[in-house]
Amino acid sequence: MAKYDFKKIEKKWQKEWEKQDIGKAVDFSKKKKWYSLIEFPYPSGQGLHIGHIRSLTAMDIVSRKRRMEGYNVLYPIGWDAFGLPTENYAIKTGVDPRVATKKNTENFRKQLKGLGFSFDWSREVNTTDPKYYKWTQWLFLQFFKKGLAYKAEIDINWCPNDKVGLANEEVIAGKCERCGAEVEKRKKAQWMLKITAYADKLLKGLEKVDYLDEIKAQQVNWIGRSEGAELEFRISNSEFRIKVFTTRPDTLFGATYMVLAPEHELVEKLKDKISNFNEVEAYVKTARKETEEERTAEDREKTGVELKGVKAVNPATGEEIPVWIADYVLAEYGTGAIMAVPAHDARDFSFAKKFNLPIIHVVSGGTPGELWEGKGNLVNSRKFDGMDSERAKAEITKFVGGKKTVNYHLRDWVFSRQRYWGEPIPIIHCEKCGYVPVPEKDLPVVLPPVKNYKPRDDGESPLASVVSFVNVKCPKCKGVAKRETDTMPNWAGSSWYFLRYADPKNAKEFASMKKLKYWMPIDWYNGGMEHVTLHLLYSRFWNIFLHDQGLVPTSEPYRKRTAQGMILGERGVKMSKSRGNAVNPDTIVRAYGADVARVYEMFMGPFDRAIAWDAKGIEGVKRFLRRTWDTAHEKEIGKTKNEKLERLLAATVKKVGEDIEKMAFHTAISSMMIFMNAASDEVIIPAGVWSDFLKILAPFAPHLADELWYLLKNKKSVHFESWPSYDPSLLKEEVVEVVAQVNGKRRGSIIVPPNAEEGAVKEAAMKLETVSAALGSAKIKKVVYVKGRIINLVI
């Protein structure tokens, strides 16, 4: 018997599949369509990560099963190739990112092909290809034309040492990742996308999609919808008013002071009235310098300064209350100002304690003088006394002429990067005409070559140094104008790549409506947990927006979204180069083969849970596949009747089919192992049983399954076969073991037909010595009989 030579087999079938184009997705096929998606990888210099295999294998299994079920399947692949690591590599070595990207994608392609994934390679996309990013730019302009892309002064992370604007992920604990210098905030005009305009749609859309609960929860959390009221407070002896947002208008009578964010515009406007303005100014300055890290640190002592000389009037009581500034109030949220109700808000409470501000209890519950954030009936609230707090919210809002409003934690999306390796933002700035979009015929705005990839000392992108790129004619007035030199964040290309897969070669549109109508929405999207907030939210935002413009057929892009757990290093810590515990996929594939690598990664544990790599565990899977090979060669596969095996096969087909849909791949594999263990005990295996087993094994271990399939003298690949069905009557056993219990405790068991009647079973059970011993002379009070399971005698 030939040895299981996975190297030879895997190479052979990979070549054969390429020839037969088994991953080919056919546009407009009459078959039902199925679209499986994985997050397209970032082609890093390190090559494929062991974790990629887990996600890609899972969707490969689903895709292969769907093909066998008769679907026309789209399972595409591409490269999310813009981004920092390649750019940093260019800065360090001077290697053109285009060159590095080409090399890296070639390596990734080779690695992925070596794992036998059934991608439609003809639809490969690459976000750094001008033919691709032409449309990323075009899509940005659609946002611009609808007023959803705008420029605003916002804070960026600035490294004073490297003189460079940093991406959030480059700021580690408030310090520059590269040089360790303390990161500062700096104002810079940035392009923004108005995702907040879609907050409600992003929230509502979640109701009709099938995402893992924790994924939905994270999205909901991130959007952070909060219902409340906007109330106005008059400032004494002044025409100014302070607007506040509150979720607790019912506590208005307990508002004993107000707080403005240090950045609040009124601070400057009230300058003349503020007697301690020097102190105030100093506080604002420190607050501005503080890093996000410091400002939001846990258990931080509250700080603040009173605006002396300024009083606000509580609209409910008519009483004057002091106004403070403090950094616990955020300028970007709500109105940037709050009414402080120390008795019923933890933050206001600790602030009031520190600065000796009055605490007035206005909702019953808790102890007066102490914090109470729960509901109750109003007290100390004049005519509202006794009213329950829920109703009082509306009544008091009405009473003081406020209005109901909704606020979101979601912020607009900062869409500018002062970086080289990204899509140039296709905008021209003209003194006369303002921001003018680059005309469609001039797209793409191609990223020009540069000598130095490092952002400039003034914080501008290296593109700002390319004179021929910057200086252009205004498309509108033909006067002198300057090109935008900011590039897009790496989220841009990944916000719509799934649309391009439907029509990847289209030179006239980002994708044709006809093809989008055929393929969208994505039926199943799997990826990492680390992308379920931002990437998922951003791409949903783009899709919903494009749907509103009539450019894509569905509002939500993903019908179903799941996430795999991370693969950790051997002792359960994160895999990393620095820890030296990273497992190299190439080594694994070379030593064990692609099929073992695939099956092992699916067998390790529950798919959605993080799990530690186990060098020993992979041996078990190796044995399983080798045993399958041995069985195929040693046993006679032929004409025979074997009811036991037929029953087991039926149960296995059912289990594997159901488990794939639940992503319970590990139990699917364990049930195939059980079948194999039984099959290897037989001398002759019925050919039909063996064929069906190979079919259900095929999505998991596609190479081995095909090899053994051809061994049976089949002419076409197992991957063109239909997913097997099973005879449900085979699942019914002819005899069953019924456990005999006395008072719920197992005392023995009896073998009976599945439909045996209670009387007969009871009689048989009582004949058991162990049962009669347990019963003794006691009287049976009750009998609980569950057919095929248990009989419980209660005494």
Next chain:
RNA sequence: GCUCGGGUGGCGGAAUGGUAUACGCGCAACACUUAAAAUGUUGUGAUCGAAAGGUCAUGUGGGUUCGAUUCCCACCCCGAGCACCA
């Protein structure tokens, strides 16, 4: 603090109201071998027992039930995400 997961043998884990510990790893004994590896067979939660069998075990404490890993209540611990969001 809030939200979402999770806690079961030496280890990864299975079982979603009905035989707890499937499957795999590890370990032990045996067979094959000059030997080792590989392979195969058998065993493997703890504890008492020569055995038959008993008792105890699914984070902790309570509850519902004939019966709870599974359902309910309270608590403890671990992981992930968010977080001075008014």
